[in-house]
Amino acid sequence: MRWYIAKLVFRIVSERDPLKAQFDEQLWLVNASGTHEALHKARKKGMSEEDSVKSQHTGVTRWQFIDVADLSEIGEPTDGMPLYSRVEETEDLKGYLVSVRRRAQDIGEHPLLSGIKTFA
Numbered sequence: 001m002r003w004y005i006a007k008l009v010f011r012i013v014s015e016r017d018p019l020k021a022q023f024d025e026q027l028w029l030v031n032a033s034g035t036h037e038a039l040h041k042a043r044k045k046g047m048s049e050e051d052s053v054k055s056q057h058t059g060v061t062r063w064q065f066i067d068v069a070d071l072s073e074i075g076e077p078t079d080g081m082p083l084y085s086r087v088e089e090t091e092d093l094k095g096y097l098v099s100v101r102r103r104a105q106d107i108g109e110h111p112l113l114s115g116i117k118t119f120a
Helices: 035-048 094-110
Strands: 004-015 017-032 052-054 058-071
Touching: 004 035, 004 094, 017 035, 017 058
Parallel strands: none
Antiparallel strands: 004 017, 004 058, 052 058
């Protein structure tokens, strides 16, 4: 059996703003005998993860599975191995750095992670 990272893409459709183009890209770990089986399992997972949530603010919001946008074999998972990389280009260096630090701070403030140090 081999390990794969599958990027599943969902369209988020809000009842209040159905034309808004909003997508959720999720990375899933898949164990399969080969690429064909990994793709099949990833698509099956995507279809099973479709969901709807009702809210007073947005009405019904649906996650519609689009497809598997990427599938990469990673070998045997090991502690500390990289799983995902993305290059981000921005005109707003300061805003981007503030955003990253804010997200890191939010993780550190999570009640279950209160003992983990973050670097701001």
